[in-house]
Amino acid sequence: MNDYPLRVPDASEVTCDDPGVRQWVADWLASWRIAPPGRLSLRISVSDVAVGEADEREPFRQPLVEIRSGPPHNDLRIRWLAGNAIAVLDPKEPRADIIIAPAALADRERLQQTFLVAVVVFLLRRAGWHHVHGAIARDRAGREWLLAGDAKAGKSTTAALLATHGWSVGTDDLTFLAAADDAVDAHAPHIPIALREGGAALLAARGGAPARGGRKQAFFPEELGGSFASRARPTILMFPRVEGAVTRIEPLTPGAALAELVKWSAWVALEPEFAQLHLDLLAALARQARAFRLSLGPDLFEGKDLLMSLVP
């Protein structure tokens, strides 16, 4: 399917009492180049007000954030654990009220990559886009893939490698599934692929920008010789893991593929009113695509067409 144009209508409305912070968040969201069906609203306040309001609900923890949802408040609250910042999201509409303490702004990279990303993930859910840990890719034959798995599955290195082979790829970890006609589409924000030092060395990748506090190097697919895929209608699902000496695939039943997709959609179980929609989207995707477990061996780096040849 066609990618979005380089410029898309502004998908968000950001307000803030601090014009610098407003511009920073608005520019960051605009850089994602996404076009969800609803407009996201972020009302930000920079304030010293204590944000640690008592909330007895059982938290769901992700790196540096705690998420609480359900009764008695019935909203969704995301709290940053590396500093004082909290977001309260409307139960249904893509609207968030956010308070950020001035001191928290000293670490903007982490604030963005953990707290604000989580806020946007849940705002997009309210607009009909549901998150999966995965990367989309379009091979040189035009077939569209989704590689799903956790941070250690080899997704990022594989996505970057495919870009060096001339594929179109999305970002390595943030993909959003949405119902479209009678199919499921996958959308990717324009965020660079973050590689550990070893991954970048394997690809002989040069350039990029430091990310995650300098622990990783981030590359856009365009910098690696590929192009950016902003959306796809996957017909091939891959669940990679690094193991063995030889790269190989093993077919999965639709049911096994669904179980894998649930595993890599960590937030599917939050918010009862969205969980069934999310789960049904994952099932529709498992129905739409052929699925494989992908064992990644070192030979992956030797043959340019290896992955394409494995899937006839």
Add this chain to the structure above:
Amino acid sequence: MTTRYTLHPELRLTRLGDEGVALHLGSRRYFTVSETGVDILEALKTPSTLADIVARLTSSYDVTPELAEKSARDFLDNGRRHGLLHVEDAP
């Protein structure tokens, strides 16, 4: 004493061909379920007894009442153990 089983309100279910996945929003655990299991869980959206489930299985599948009862009993015991069901004993 009659025991009635109902789907736990925090359970979400999706069917995919001849299998499915049940997702428990409370424990955030998911379970792959066979076609028969999905049928039973869908039936439990309304309170049902073991006899109700057995009747449903024998009308849907080519199975003896004895085997249907054993399968249903095993499934309900497992479902109860994993918190997928509400169980109510009524006089």
